Amino acid sequence: MPVNIPDKLPAVEQLKHENIFVMDASRALTQDIRPLKIVILNLMPIKITTETDLIRLLSNTPLQVEIDFLKMKSHISKNTPMEHMTMFYKTFNSIRNGKYDGMIITGAPVEMLDFEEVNYWSELTEIFSWARTHVTSTFYICWAAQAGLHYFYDIPKYILSEKMFGVFEHSLNEPLNPIFRGFDETFYVPHSRHTEIKRDDIISKPELTILSESDEAGVYMVMARNGxxxxxxxxxxxxxxxxxxEYQRDVAKGLSIELPRHYYRDDNPENPPLVRWRGHANLLFTNWLNYFVYQMTPFNREDIQ
Known part of the structure; x- marks a missing residue:
């Protein structure tokens, strides 16, 4: 089944070019199917790119998925046209009385700030708390993962001596967890961040389970509240x-930046990247949608609590 996204969203043409079946809202109305409703709080600066990346993965299942995009009312995006934000994004006030089968909260380029210094922190934490009673399963990515762990579980973040930048090998701590259905024993994931969370802080909290780690990149996946x-x-x-x-951007700015590790063929930026994380990425989002959203959410969405 396709992913149902707003009419005229720029991602549509790119994904159709990749032979990914997407359906705009107008056509979806003609189908008598109970779709999964997913809300994406997009905190990334280049929002159109992030929309396309996430929709590409959410579309790779037999489930019909209906997507809403959420923006922060207390923050104005400087890198995405205002017309795009007005046309395709909702504010929290417009959805706070609704419920969703799943939620994705992206990273944000604010990791060097203390959490409470982020200008939308108050609004963001209100959304975090709301999600616990209005969403079946929430997927926190990169800075959002650190922010959620800090807010709910008092897990600190630490500034790295150098950027964690590249594609790293990861292992499974709980290979029988459904989120890993179909995974190999090791798999690869891109990282791009200046801060980290530490294993010892996570294992000190019995509510948290480390599902996957990397010898180089550290803690990768943490689960709470049974998924x-x-x-x-x-x-x-x-x-x-x-x-x-990201690398070419920083080089052009004259910033001190190391090559992304294990990324370019022969570690030569003149060569194309060795892409070895896409299979894992598709399985990750498919398994999340299937085992922790579709199979866990009530048929009547209003029964989520």
């Missing part, structure tokens, strides 16, 4: 060229 919350420190959703774009 109603997942905290993911990497970027499985990244397109093949995302790390390259």
């Amino acid at each position: 109603r919350e997942f905290f993911i420190t990497g970027h499985a959703e990244y397109a093949p060229d995302t790390l390259d774009q």
Whole structure:
């Protein structure tokens, strides 16, 4: 089944070019199917790119998925046209009385700030609390994972001596967890961050379970509340060229930046990247939608609590 997204969203044409079946809202209204409703709180600066990356993965299941995009009322995006934000994004006040089968909260370029210094922190934490009673399962990515762990479980973040930047090998701590159905024993994930959470802080909280780690990149996936919350420190959703774009951007700015590790063929930025995380990424989002959203959410969405 396709993913149902707003009419005229820019991602549509790109995904159709990739032979991904997407359906706009007008056509979806003609189908008598109870779709999964997913809300994406997009905190990334280049929002159209993030929309496309996430929709690409959410569309790869037999389930029909209906997506709403959420923005922060207390923060104005500087990198996405206002017309796009007005047309495709909702504010929290417009959805706070509704319920969703699933939610994704993206990373944000604010990791060097203390959480409470982020100008939309108050609004964000209100959304975090709301999600616990209005969403069946919430997927926190990168900075959002650190923010959620800090807010709910008092887990600190730590500034790294150098950026965690590249594609790293990960292992499974609980291979029988349904989120890993179909995974190999090791798999790869892109990371791009200046801060980290530490294993010892996580294991001190009995409510938290570390599902996956990397010898180089550290804690990758943490689960809470029997899968109603997942905290993911990497970027499985990244397109093949995302790390390259980040690297070339920083080089052009004259910033001190190391090559993304284990990314370019022969570690040569003149060569294309070795893409080896897409299979894992598709399985990750498919398993989340199937086992922790579709199979856990009540048929009557209003019964979520």
